[in-house]
Amino acid sequence: MQLKRPVSQLHLGLMAASCALLSSTARAQTADANQPPQIDQPLQIDADLLYYKENAGRVQTIEPIVSLKKDFGDQRVLDGTFTLDSLSGATPNGAIPAHQPQTFASPSSSSLTPKPGAKTTLYTIAPGDLPQDPHFKERRVAGDLDWSQPLGLDNTLSYGGHLSTEHDFDSVAAHAGLSHDFNEKNTTLSAGVSEEYDRIHAHGGNPVPGSDYALYEKEPNQTKTVAGGLIGVTQVLSRNWLTELNYTYDRSQGYLTDPYRILSVVDATGLVASYRYENRPDTRARQSLYWVNKVALGSTVLDLSYRRGKDSWDVGSDTVDARLRIDLGHRVYLEPHARWYRQSAADFYSLYLSETGPAPVFMSADPRLAAFSATTFGAKLGMTAGRNGEFSLRLEQYQQRPTEQSSSLTALQGLNLNPNLKATIVQLSYHLEY
Amino acid sequence: MRIRTVNCIAILLGVLVIGGCSTLGVKPWQREILARPQMALNAEPIDAAIDDHIYFSKEAASGGRSFGGGGCGCN
Amino acid sequence: MRPARAAVDAAWRPPHAPEFEVLAREDGIIAVYFTAMASPCELLLEATDVHAAGQLGSAAAQEAWRIETKFSRYRPESIVSVINRSQGSAVAVDLETAALIDYAARCHSLSQGRFDITSGVLRRCWKFDGSDRVPNPDAVAALLPLIGFEKVLWQAPLITLPAGMEIDFGGIGKEYAVDRVLALVAEQFAGAVLVNFGGDLATNRAPAAGPWQVGVERPDTEGQARLLLELRRGGLATSGDTHRFLLRDGVRYSHILDVRTGWPVPAVPRSVTVAAGSCVEAGILATFAMLQGSAAESFLIEQGVQHWCLR
Numbered sequence A: 001m002q003l004k005r006p007v008s009q010l011h012l013g014l015m016a017a018s019c020a021l022l023s024s025t026a027r028a029q030t031a032d033a034n035q036p037p038q039i040d041q042p043l044q045i046d047a048d049l050l051y052y053k054e055n056a057g058r059v060q061t062i063e064p065i066v067s068l069k070k071d072f073g074d075q076r077v078l079d080g081t082f083t084l085d086s087l088s089g090a091t092p093n094g095a096i097p098a099h100q101p102q103t104f105a106s107p108s109s110s111s112l113t114p115k116p117g118a119k120t121t122l123y124t125i126a127p128g129d130l131p132q133d134p135h136f137k138e139r140r141v142a143g144d145l146d147w148s149q150p151l152g153l154d155n156t157l158s159y160g161g162h163l164s165t166e167h168d169f170d171s172v173a174a175h176a177g178l179s180h181d182f183n184e185k186n187t188t189l190s191a192g193v194s195e196e197y198d199r200i201h202a203h204g205g206n207p208v209p210g211s212d213y214a215l216y217e218k219e220p221n222q223t224k225t226v227a228g229g230l231i232g233v234t235q236v237l238s239r240n241w242l243t244e245l246n247y248t249y250d251r252s253q254g255y256l257t258d259p260y261r262i263l264s265v266v267d268a269t270g271l272v273a274s275y276r277y278e279n280r281p282d283t284r285a286r287q288s289l290y291w292v293n294k295v296a297l298g299s300t301v302l303d304l305s306y307r308r309g310k311d312s313w314d315v316g317s318d319t320v321d322a323r324l325r326i327d328l329g330h331r332v333y334l335e336p337h338a339r340w341y342r343q344s345a346a347d348f349y350s351l352y353l354s355e356t357g358p359a360p361v362f363m364s365a366d367p368r369l370a371a372f373s374a375t376t377f378g379a380k381l382g383m384t385a386g387r388n389g390e391f392s393l394r395l396e397q398y399q400q401r402p403t404e405q406s407s408s409l410t411a412l413q414g415l416n417l418n419p420n421l422k423a424t425i426v427q428l429s430y431h432l433e434y
Numbered sequence B: 001m002r003i004r005t006v007n008c009i010a011i012l013l014g015v016l017v018i019g020g021c022s023t024l025g026v027k028p029w030q031r032e033i034l035a036r037p038q039m040a041l042n043a044e045p046i047d048a049a050i051d052d053h054i055y056f057s058k059e060a061a062s063g064g065r066s067f068g069g070g071g072c073g074c075n
Numbered sequence C: 001m002r003p004a005r006a007a008v009d010a011a012w013r014p015p016h017a018p019e020f021e022v023l024a025r026e027d028g029i030i031a032v033y034f035t036a037m038a039s040p041c042e043l044l045l046e047a048t049d050v051h052a053a054g055q056l057g058s059a060a061a062q063e064a065w066r067i068e069t070k071f072s073r074y075r076p077e078s079i080v081s082v083i084n085r086s087q088g089s090a091v092a093v094d095l096e097t098a099a100l101i102d103y104a105a106r107c108h109s110l111s112q113g114r115f116d117i118t119s120g121v122l123r124r125c126w127k128f129d130g131s132d133r134v135p136n137p138d139a140v141a142a143l144l145p146l147i148g149f150e151k152v153l154w155q156a157p158l159i160t161l162p163a164g165m166e167i168d169f170g171g172i173g174k175e176y177a178v179d180r181v182l183a184l185v186a187e188q189f190a191g192a193v194l195v196n197f198g199g200d201l202a203t204n205r206a207p208a209a210g211p212w213q214v215g216v217e218r219p220d221t222e223g224q225a226r227l228l229l230e231l232r233r234g235g236l237a238t239s240g241d242t243h244r245f246l247l248r249d250g251v252r253y254s255h256i257l258d259v260r261t262g263w264p265v266p267a268v269p270r271s272v273t274v275a276a277g278s279c280v281e282a283g284i285l286a287t288f289a290m291l292q293g294s295a296a297e298s299f300l301i302e303q304g305v306q307h308w309c310l311r
Helices: A010-030 B003-021 B044-056 C050-072 C078-085 C095-110 C119-124 C139-148 C169-188 C279-291 C293-305
Strands: A041-053 A060-071 A077-088 A103-104 A122-125 A136-152 A154-163 A170-183 A187-200 A224-239 A240-253 A261-264 A272-277 A285-295 A301-309 A317-330 A332-343 A374-383 A389-402 A421-433 C020-024 C030-035 C039-045 C088-090 C153-155 C158-160 C193-197 C198-204 C210-215 C227-233 C234-238 C244-248 C251-254 C270-275 C304-308
Touching: A010 C095, A010 C169, A041 B044, A060 B044, A122 C304, A187 A240, A224 C153, A224 C193, A301 C244, A332 A389, A374 A421, A389 B044, A421 B044, C020 C050, C030 C050, C039 C050, C039 C169, C050 C078, C050 C095, C050 C169, C088 C198, C095 C169, C119 C139, C169 C193, C169 C198, C169 C234, C169 C279, C210 C234, C227 C234, C227 C270, C234 C279, C270 C293, C279 C293, C293 C304
Parallel strands: none
Antiparallel strands: A041 A060, A041 A421, A060 A077, A077 A136, A103 A122, A136 A154, A154 A170, A170 A187, A187 A224, A224 A240, A240 A285, A261 A272, A285 A301, A301 A317, A317 A332, A332 A374, A374 A389, A389 A421, C020 C030, C030 C039, C039 C193, C088 C158, C153 C158, C193 C198, C198 C234, C210 C227, C234 C270, C244 C251, C270 C304
């Protein structure tokens, strides 16, 4: 639509200036030519220190974690993590509180009653207190190694392994996964499998599941395996909304009993008559459906997820987790976090066993298999440190509230049989990129 | 029975998401927000691993995000 | 530098994981996408070897990021930040920076002082966020002594900026990066190449199948004014005030500021797109046209350039 006109003086001047700019830099270009451009191949280092402490003198752990991630270019990434976990404090043994003192032996003891030449550590629980083994100490060393690489233009292959060892437990696991991008990388389908092999060699031997505590019957080492699979779909919904849906299934097989947990057996009035080692089924199939959303609201990012879990022990669970990452200026961010969880009890869970009723085959008083709800509230404060570093501090409070805490039996009146659990989580992190 | 319900929900949601995906999404040059590191699904992998580990040792359910935790005698 | 174009490169760029994608398209073009200078960037190659295209793409992205890192006023380590922090002392610059300052100086004189890389300080009182917050005239007047390239002592390789003054290459930088990346890629690749950084683009030649079809987004026009062009060679640049204006009492205040008054140039077009021999040249012509306000169209006709003006 324009008139064809001769080039003006001004235009000639601008042309000359533009040419001068571009030709002078063309010279600069040749001068730089012996330094070919390279893709960043950053090394990321994460150093974390986790401090976890439960209320009422229960478990506390200090856990340093070091993680290295190396990008070899072309999206080939090696990721290694090393974890050291030192755990100490008292841990509930599964028996219920009573109005009388109760005496137990630490698991490493060779018998329940002191014998010459045999090492026996006993502990006595005051009336009304929750029976806990005060000598609990554990150290865990764990390592993870993961590799991921593209496979063709639209696929990513990843595989890795995990090793961990404790005094009473060793674990080896491997996993592999494949993901496929399509629809202009707006959709990703993922599938993966995992296999874990564990060896359980409890302090003082593995108790015979369901046996009388007084007999102190132990078995040789036990094993369990866990095989799992995952399928997932990740979808970009809009410029600021990413969603993922995962379905996981895993099946555990073998010795699934907790070797340190017992149950109180009470008479018709609620007086403790004896104790039994717990006994769990030797298979457990678990399924979960996990839905997570990442939504950018301006510079703030919301991470909102829901998980529905279900297993063959009849434990159903719901988890809602929300995090909001709020940028406070260029260098500092605050990330409040709230989590809500509830689960129903395993079908063989009970607070205690009754002497009068028929004895069940499977039984456990493990509070982790009880019905409860739990909340976590906390926040993380992060700030950039130097050019390539980030420092952050996370503080959280976790609280578990069991649904069933008391009994109507006369001898158990006024006792909290499964008290609330409160824990504080402190995490210090330093992230550095080379 | 309830396990089957979970299965059905999974399949239904899967079909919805895959069916809808051909019309969903953004062009490569509209990804400036999605490309922000904090928009990555595993933006904080260490935090996630720590949480998975803590809740694995204190609750009956685990995993979901990826494989179900484990490798620990704590549960 | 387009006068006081607020926040043209202010938006966010992924610091740790710059997005980078290679896509083999059905039309025989391999596209490489990445983000630089707060813009979605695109490199189109008439090629079939995806691996080689990816290598060229990474070199292109690397070059764009290099230019951004070197010249962004938001980065404390950039040469621009060093100059702006110099507080009246002389700063020695390298050849590439000198070439850009030379260019800015010539544009300043060719525009009779209307184009000025020191006008950025006006951003302190002008925030073009679509609101009605028009600044206090006294505040604007107080900044005028800090503006004027004629106050800068430029004797290559030494630049001396009076204390309190600032420069930036916000508007030149992206066009410069487009031409430079094109030169870099064309040096190593025989086929047709098109470099597009957020709508400012340049190509060495058309693919064998025919000219490049270029769609230019025209801001604020409900989409129907999307311009479809055929480009065979050269550069294309758009200057516009998408979302960058103030609206008060029915008056639209454009982000194109007159450095002599510190106030917006009246009757600025919504967008001006110019085709020229290079992206740098197209960009400066579009900017000059915007500075003409109501005379933008006649200015462009006078220059004898292909242009598309939207009011």
